[in-house]
């Protein structure tokens with residue numbers, strides 16, 4: 001029986017240990033997650049993704065600094081940073097960047113930084129990231145920043161976790177913006193062209209604008225889940241969010257106030273349109289479906305006569321019948337037995 005109370009109370013050492021359990025997908029980790037879930041759902045989740053070296057960590061650094069030192073003199077927020085599978089260790093931004101702000105965060109008790117390397121499958125990475133985020137959420141962090149590299153399925157899955165997803169580009173990355181996969185644009189709520197001090201800025205912005213016009217705006221992540229719920233307060237004429245394209249220089253904080261305004265504008269949009277609740281509901285629905293599917297499949301397989309599955313697979317490989325027919329026959333086998 002794991003006691004999650006220390007984590008809920010903000011004990012950093014207990015949290016750190018628990019995060020390792022979650023990352024290693026141990027029984028203790030799973031048991032803790034089940035308990036932590038009941039305490040979550042309050043944090044604001046912000047995803048930052050993009051090609052390697054575009055300046056994601058440097059931006060995270062700037063965003064985090066702002067939340068810890070609000071310009072309006074407001075209450076500093078408690079903040080967790082999750083760097084998923086970074087190509088360089090989190091601190092990259094400090095190499096040539098804003099060392100003062102980076103150092104300010106490292107010594108800050110209101111900030112918790114966790115780097116996660118991929119072990120095994122990327123699908124596993126998306127799952128453990130969700131667990132780590134859940135732990136931070138339950139531990140009472142107000143904002144969770146999630147940095148991921150690349151444009152694969154794992155990034156899309158991780159983006160689904162976030163309420164607001166920022167896609168970072170930089171000028172001159174092989175100029176053909178094909179590097180930005182269409183998939184990554186579909187998850188972008190905010191597009192940032194970082195390294196705006198570099199040549200090729202206008203070209204990159206133009207390319208992004210063109211790609212954005214091709215992609216259909218609106219609730220794309222939500223649609224990709226294949227789940228809709230019209231009766232739940234969805235209105236016909238609700239405003240559509242058009243991802244803005246912003247310029248930043250993460251090494252000197254240029255454009256950061258505008259980025260922060262966009263993040264909070266997006267947040268307000270999600271709240272006003274009900275998308276925030278809908279995204280949460282859709283995500284939990286897909287999680288529930290996955291759980292049910294895997295439980296049902298396991299139960300059904302255990303009831304299958306010995307060798308039935310293998311025999312059917314052999315017939316399938318030999319093209320004696322179609323996958324659909326094979327599935328139907330196998331399911332009937334189980335019912336009769």
Ligand SMILES: Nc1nc2c(ncn2[C@@H]2O[C@H](COP(=O)(O)OP(=O)(O)OP(=O)(O)O)[C@@H](O)[C@H]2O)c(=O)[nH]1
Nearest residue numbers: 052053054055056057058087088092096195249250
């Ligand atoms: N000139 C310039 N350099 C920048 C800017 N932002 C970041 N850099 C530099 O670009 C390099 C990479 O920055 P990171 O923040 O580590 O980039 P990243 O996207 O997190 O990198 P990975 O996590 O390894 O994919 C560092 O040397 C930064 O100092 C910028 O706006 N202008």
Ligand SMILES: [Mg+2]
Nearest residue numbers: 056057086092
């Ligand atoms: Mg990084």
